Amino acid sequence: xxxxxxxxxxxxxxxxxxxxxxxxxxxxxxxxxxxxxxxxxxxxxxxxxxxxxxxxxxxxxxxxxxxxxxxxxxxxxxxxxxxxxxxxxxxxxxxxxxxxxxxxxxxxxxxxxxxxxxxxxxxxxxxxxxxxxxxxxxxxxxxxxxxxxxxxxxxxxxxxxxxxxxxxxxxxxxxxxxxxxxxxxxxxxxxxxxxxxxxxxxxxxxxxxxxxxxxxxxxxxxxxxxxxxxxxxxxxxxxxxxxxxxxxxxxxxxxxxxxxxxxxxxxxxxxxxxxxxxxxxxxxxxxxxxxxxxxxxxxxxxxxxxxxxxxxxxxxxxxxxxxxxxxxxxxxxxxxxxxxxxxxxxxxxxx
Amino acid sequence: xxxxxxxxxxxxxxxxxxxxxxxxxxxxxxxxxxxxxxxxxxxxxxxxxxxxxxxxxxxxxxxxxxxxxxxxxxxxxxxxxxxxxxxxxxxxxxxxxxxxxxxxxxxxxxxxxxxxxxxxxxxxxxxxxxxxxxxxxxxxxxxxxxxxxxxxxxxxxxxxxxxxxxxxxxxxxxxxxxxxxxxxxxxxxxxxxxxxxxxxxxxxxxxxxxxxxxxxxxxxxxxxxxxxxxxxxxxxxxxxxxxxxxxxxxxxxxxxxxxxxxxxxxxxxxxxxxxxxxxxxxxxxxxxxxxxxxxxxxxxxxxxxxxxxxxxxxxxxxxxxxxxxxxxxxxxxxxxxxxxxxxxxxxxxxx
Ligand SMILES: CC(C)[C@H](C(=O)O)[C@@H](O)C(=O)O
Ligand SMILES: CC(C)[C@H](C(=O)O)[C@@H](O)C(=O)O
Numbered sequence: 127x128x129x130x131x132x133x134x135x136x137x138x139x140x141x142x143x144x145x146x147x148x149x150x151x152x153x154x155x156x157x158x159x160x161x162x163x164x165x166x167x168x169x170x171x172x173x174x175x176x177x178x179x180x181x182x183x184x185x186x187x188x189x190x191x192x193x194x195x196x197x198x199x200x201x202x203x204x205x206x207x208x209x210x211x212x213x214x215x216x217x218x219x220x221x222x223x224x225x226x227x228x229x230x231x232x233x234x235x236x237x238x239x240x241x242x243x244x245x246x247x248x249x250x251x252x253x254x255x256x257x258x259x260x261x262x263x264x265x266x267x268x269x270x271x272x273x274x275x276x277x278x279x280x281x282x283x284x285x286x287x288x289x290x291x292x293x294x295x296x297x298x299x300x301x302x303x304x305x306x307x308x309x310x311x312x313x314x315x316x317x318x319x320x321x322x323x324x325x326x327x328x329x330x331x332x333x334x335x336x337x338x339x340x341x342x343x344x345x346x347x348x349x350x351x352x353x354x355x356x357x358x359x360x361x362x363x364x365x366x367x368x369x370x371x372x373x374x375x376x377x378x379x380x381x382x383x384x385x386x387x388x389x390x391x392x393x394x395x396x397x398x399x400x401x402x403x404x405x406x407x408x409x410x411x412x413x414x415x416x417x418x419x420x421x422x423x424x425x426x427x428x429x430x431x432x433x434x435x436x437x438x439x440x441x442x443x444x445x446x447x448x449x450x451x452x453x454x455x456x457x458x459x460x461x462x463x464x465x466x467x468x469x470x471x472x473x474x475x476x477x
Numbered sequence: 478x479x480x481x482x483x484x485x486x487x488x489x490x491x492x493x494x495x496x497x498x499x500x501x502x503x504x505x506x507x508x509x510x511x512x513x514x515x516x517x518x519x520x521x522x523x524x525x526x527x528x529x530x531x532x533x534x535x536x537x538x539x540x541x542x543x544x545x546x547x548x549x550x551x552x553x554x555x556x557x558x559x560x561x562x563x564x565x566x567x568x569x570x571x572x573x574x575x576x577x578x579x580x581x582x583x584x585x586x587x588x589x590x591x592x593x594x595x596x597x598x599x600x601x602x603x604x605x606x607x608x609x610x611x612x613x614x615x616x617x618x619x620x621x622x623x624x625x626x627x628x629x630x631x632x633x634x635x636x637x638x639x640x641x642x643x644x645x646x647x648x649x650x651x652x653x654x655x656x657x658x659x660x661x662x663x664x665x666x667x668x669x670x671x672x673x674x675x676x677x678x679x680x681x682x683x684x685x686x687x688x689x690x691x692x693x694x695x696x697x698x699x700x701x702x703x704x705x706x707x708x709x710x711x712x713x714x715x716x717x718x719x720x721x722x723x724x725x726x727x728x729x730x731x732x733x734x735x736x737x738x739x740x741x742x743x744x745x746x747x748x749x750x751x752x753x754x755x756x757x758x759x760x761x762x763x764x765x766x767x768x769x770x771x772x773x774x775x776x777x778x779x780x781x782x783x784x785x786x787x788x789x790x791x792x793x794x795x796x797x798x799x800x801x802x803x804x805x806x807x808x809x810x811x812x813x814x815x816x817x818x819x820x821x822x823x824x825x826x827x828x
Contacts, residue, residue: 239594241705242593243591243592275639279673279674280671281669281672283633285629316568316613317560318618318632320631321560323620323630344559349700349729373697375701378700378705379704
């Protein structure tokens with residue numbers, strides 16, 4: 127059998143509940159489709175930080191380099207400032223392994239109630255292609271006159287041609303393979319230096335993809351359109367921050383953040399890619415066994431596809447869709463009262 | 478009679494349609510409540526730029542300094558890059574006159590269909606308090622190695638304690654006068670320097686408002702909550718960029734961007750404040766007489782209130798609400814087929 131070696135990082139909060147549940151579903155898929163998953167479980171996260179002073183061992187990232195993929199739950203704990211925990215683990219992995227594409231599909235699945243009144247079932251099917259390595263997320267900046275009345279904080283957003291072009295190329299290629307339409311999120315009317323540059327690069331890369339029709343929207347009005355007419359979007363490419371906002375929004379209009387998967391891809395496959403749900407560690411519901419494991423399971427399906435197990439990936443996605451469509455057990459975020467384990471078991475048996 | 482001197486800047490696109498229509502409604506209110514509006518009409522905008530090379534005269538801003546208020550339509554024209562037109566007129570006015578609060582109320586009015594399935598009529602009533610002078614909108618930044626493969630663009634966001642505290646104080650005071658609850662939009666888990674600073678200042682200013690309960694959300698999940706449970710928000714304070722995004726989103730969930738007013742306030746009244754709709758110049762529908770004038774009319778009501786004409790402001794808002802509730806004429810954005818002038822006439826006669 128083929129063996130895929132996967133880092134398993136449950137992380138914090140509900141990550142510790144949904145990751146084991148999802149891993150069992152993926153195991154079931156592996157058995158059915160004749161491959162093996164070898165999990166390297168890692169206790170990285172805020173608990174470890176509080177216990178040992180470090181979220182991960184000093185050589186931790188290097189230990190991931192040889193694995194085939196990383197399966198992450200969530201990072202974040204109320205006892206640790208978020209910018210410490212996220213910049214200690216999640217963001218370094220995205221950067222170190224050049225996972226410059228964050229792919230976040232959002233589909234309205236049959237049986238899932240959308241908060242929107244007028245969207246036809248199955249009527250939303252989009253993918254956010256989020257730039258994942260640079261842009262508004264940067265360590266560059268700091269404070270002047272800290273602790274005084276004159277205090278100020280500055281934050282630098284950095285967009286490089288190489289960094290922008292590579293994610294745009296990925297998005298254009300994806301749009302060409304789907305419906306030939308690409309939406310670019312911008313704010314070139316308000317943000318003077320970086321967003322006009324983004325628009326320029328969109329125009330430049332578009333010349334290599336004449337089969338793709340491009341449109342651009344300012345982020346403010348695009349957010350409004352996601353509510354008013356989400357059905358008209360297909361592939362949406364956005365900077366790190368805008369992609370972050372749009373992907374939560376696309377998850378909301380398709381029913382639940384608890385269903386939204388994501389893939390942090392290194393498209394060249396020089397480094398492992400990472401698969402994690404869009405949701406966070408949700409300390410408010412952690413420990414109660416009621417978190418929806420479907421986002422984690424669907425992230426696992428994206429991982430299987432990336433590993434070349436497309437049939438297994440399809441089967442996992444179909445199993446989730448079937449449980450939802452047939453009114454199977456569902457967690458409170460979807461209006462049900464089932465627990466994490468029960469939902470995962472239902473998906474595994476639908477497999 | 479009291480006379481209020483107002484700069485009337487229709488600007489571009491549908492601004493030229495909705496501003497005259499709204500001005501007539503405000504005239505009707507002035508007649509009924511016994512005060513006078515003296516309009517100083519200014520042809521500033523992109524047409525003027527294309528004709529004369531400048532959006533406004535060199536000493537234009539100074540000419541506004543002595544007026545009581547500025548009533549603006551919209552700025553933006555497809556023939557002019559947006560960052561040129563907006564930074565040539567709108568943003569300089571906001572800055573020059575220290576209009577550091579951008580107040581953007583969003584209410585679901587009876588008779589207006591919300592795109593959300595489950596919101597009770599009248600069930601959304603929030604105000605976005607947007608920082609309007611600094612933050613992510615800055616001229617600071619530029620390019621390195623332009624035109625080469627190594628090209629990069631940087632953009633500096635700048636948050637000062639003075640700039641943050643003053644808008645926070647306004648928001649806390651507003652929250653204290655409303656339901657005693659304030660939501661702060663942040664992204665301190667991803668943005669390292671400025672958003673943790675924002676959170677610190679929220680905590681510091683909160684100590685002076687013990688009667689206000691504060692909560693904070695990251696912008697991504699907050700955007701999702703605006704779709705999933707908008708009824709739970711009251712006063713929301715946000716940085717320049719986050720406030721921009723959230724206000725379009727709050728307008729979308731309350732039915733139409735065509736209904737959303739805004740006030741750019743200099744709370745100290747040392748300088749004129751500016752009143753403009755949240756929507757832009759909408760070149761796609763400009764010239765057809767079908768733009769919804771209600772956002773402009775409601776912006777006018779905010780202006781009347783700022784000028785001390787609270788009864789007139791209430792009456793204008795009630796007239797708009799009445800036309801909507803009674804199924805009066807409505808523009809296409811609300812599913813009707815009336816034109817701009819007809820809607821404005823209906824509001825004026827409801828007065
Ligand atoms: C046109 C643009 C610069 C402006 C902004 O972002 O401030 C607009 O979107 C607004 O909300 O007033
Ligand atoms: C936790 C946070 C830093 C992260 C991000 O903004 O990237 C999260 O919101 C996400 O979307 O993966």
